[in-house]
Amino acid sequence: MKISLISDIYKELVPINSNILIKGWVKNKRSSKIGISFLDIQDGSTSQSIQVIANKKLINYKNEILTITTGYSISINGILVLSKGIQQKYEILSNTIKIIGKIKNSNHYPITSKKHTLEHLRNFSHLRPRTNLILAITRIRNILIQSIHSFLYHNNFYWIPTPIITSLDAEGTGEIFHVCVKNKKTIKNCTNNQKNIYEKFFNQDAYLTVSGQLTLESYACSLSRVYNFGPTFRAENSNTSRHLSEFWMLEVEAAFFNMHNILNFAEKLIKYTLKEVLKKNAIELEILSKLLNINISERIVKSINTKIIILTYSKAINILNKHCSFLKKKILFGDDLNSDQERFLVEKYFNYSIIAIIDFPKKLKAFYMRINDDNQTVAAMDILFPYIGEIIGGSQREERLDILDSRIRELGLNKKDYWWYRDLRKYGTVPHSGFGIGFERLLMYITGINNIRDVIPFPRTVNHANF
């Protein structure tokens, strides 16, 4: 007999009063003294569970069914009926229930039906997908990425897998992971632990990518509209709730787009994905709102209905100097904004709107960002979200070879390292722009989760690479 999914029941694909076979896990069980048990079953196909009724007439009622606890996997054959209870629409009157997998040593099972802290659950990354909270996040993540791919596809963007292993050392900025293989030769005269001796595999230093942008640009200079979506790495020793050593990033690059075009496009993309989540994850948003005691849908609806506020860096520091009470000293042109100042702008001054700060002093930004006519600022944008801070960073790219070269010189970089990137400007150069979205940070915003370790299945942070 074919297995039915619980989602099929709620989509009304299974006729009422028909025979049905379900396989899944027990979320909860209540047994009455008169010999009836009620089992809530989930099978992963939906956040909704189905109630299964087992009564003492079942041959294994006493010996098996009464022993079932949360987490057992079971198989149920029965009749699907409309429930008389008000808690659920459907229920299954079981004819047979088979135990597939028990909970061995149930005292040690860390995922019981009672509520656990997120900190506790992080020790059990392999079992926490059995909780309603992590399941809701996972389902939203899935809709988020599907909607991103779909939106980009329908806007003529091509997916490009930019390399993870790279010989570019990230413009000298930030800490970076090295990729190597173990040296097979024994090195004798060495006081260092021999286990730490590695050698190169690629005939040159190789690193884990911090951004695929530069290689992505080479495809934008032919396909016009491209994106990548892949893992990205930082070897920073920052043990905060917003940083991971390994995270996923969406990078978008478009030829013939200036900074305002790409900002506009980023806004459309974000709003499209928010709408999709609102539409397709209504149940999960409700679960999260209840568990976290916040109104997530309201936050999302507000973001959809409010235009992103655009202001220049100069305007931003003026506002801060005038209105921000906690500044110790005046912010000068060229100073970087810290996260407290960003939060003041987003949450206090602009009342929890999404804001885009543009036209940053060139010394704050990378060599490839396009110099504005004032020769002091670059056509860069940071898009800041309430609660989270920066989720999107982008810019128009410098397409003029002579100016790019002078920026490379100015920043003490080596022109030779960028020979191929410079080729894109030598041969049929075009204005182009792009941005990167920190996928897990966007997911934090959408789910209301405060720690980035809880929106990725197996978080990697300094000193942690378990599982």
Place this chain on the structure above:
Amino acid sequence: MKISLISDIYKELVPINSNILIKGWVKNKRSSKIGISFLDIQDGSTSQSIQVIANKKLINYKNEILTITTGYSISINGILVLSKGIQQKYEILSNTIKIIGKIKNSNHYPITSKKHTLEHLRNFSHLRPRTNLILAITRIRNILIQSIHSFLYHNNFYWIPTPIITSLDAEGTGEIFHVCVKNKKTIKNCTNNQKNIYEKFFNQDAYLTVSGQLTLESYACSLSRVYNFGPTFRAENSNTSRHLSEFWMLEVEAAFFNMHNILNFAEKLIKYTLKEVLKKNAIELEILSKLLNINISERIVKSINTKIIILTYSKAINILNKHCSFLKKKILFGDDLNSDQERFLVEKYFNYSIIAIIDFPKKLKAFYMRINDDNQTVAAMDILFPYIGEIIGGSQREERLDILDSRIRELGLNKKDYWWYRDLRKYGTVPHSGFGIGFERLLMYITGINNIRDVIPFPRTVNHANF
């Protein structure tokens, strides 16, 4: 004025005889002696180009337009008309043509309109997306991945980003990349080059993943149907046309599926994606067929219309021992099949069908594959494709804790390393199965490309991590 995409013209979204603005690159130019130039323009939105007609009345005709060569980026304002020529349906009668980006030093520009070998183009990974061949591959890759996401989404599968950095050393099989950071302390008494001294970042040895399967299983034991799609790594010193150090892999895992269910599902997935490519990449398949002088569509249609042939390993070696002329000695039960033998089966014996070999001797396969009732073989499958060889490998997983433990012992692995994987069997275990698809190998099959370096934008192989 709004930029139109060339794809919009072919989708008939731009009215004939209307004014149009196009920005793109010159693919080809012919000028007549009577003062008319024909420029073929592409803008990345489609494989099709649009012909632009420029005549000597344009003010910059002599000084600029006549100097234009392949690769120039230009902007064209003109009238879209139906072409009188038979080569193309539409053309644009230009009113103004502006040069955006020249080809500087055109003698050094490696991408001219003449045909280049794929070997030559590999030196210019940043410019080769300007060739019709690489563009066609890129467009097919895009449809392939979109159709994979879409098929899995509609079949209730959730995308799970399994970690790239892992502390599991790949069951001791195969060569593996190490991830570390540079040691900042200077190590004095060491004869080795100091540049090669690294230290751990994660407080333990860390590697680049060779498969996300084990972590994916932990999500399958709750969400039932899951997949990952991400980069995967091998530090093998194999310089062949089928191996990369970094490649993309799709891994699918499904609870309550046995090996035959998952094989059946893999077949449906493959056929769905092939149909999508056939439908949406007709132009690109034609381009490839012409350039490579093979009939790609025919190959794809045959694969869609032919059921995958399933045979056991035992049957496979019987066939080889009976029919294969080039065997030097009899293949015994337990011997691995080499690629010549696989090709004989797929291409000679089964006449270029896709075949699945199942039920391999347990000693040939990993510890997690489910032991069959004969206690000699495991419920594993290798799916072999004509021209390429193995593209898909999968199995039913061992869900029985006692048998899993005895396999771990048998293979000399450390039970402690798998504590969390064993937990999945301790707590509500279920039968489940999965497979992995080498994305670039599948793309080789669909595009007819013989070298895997040509189906990924920036290939990484031993000694090569350029760009």
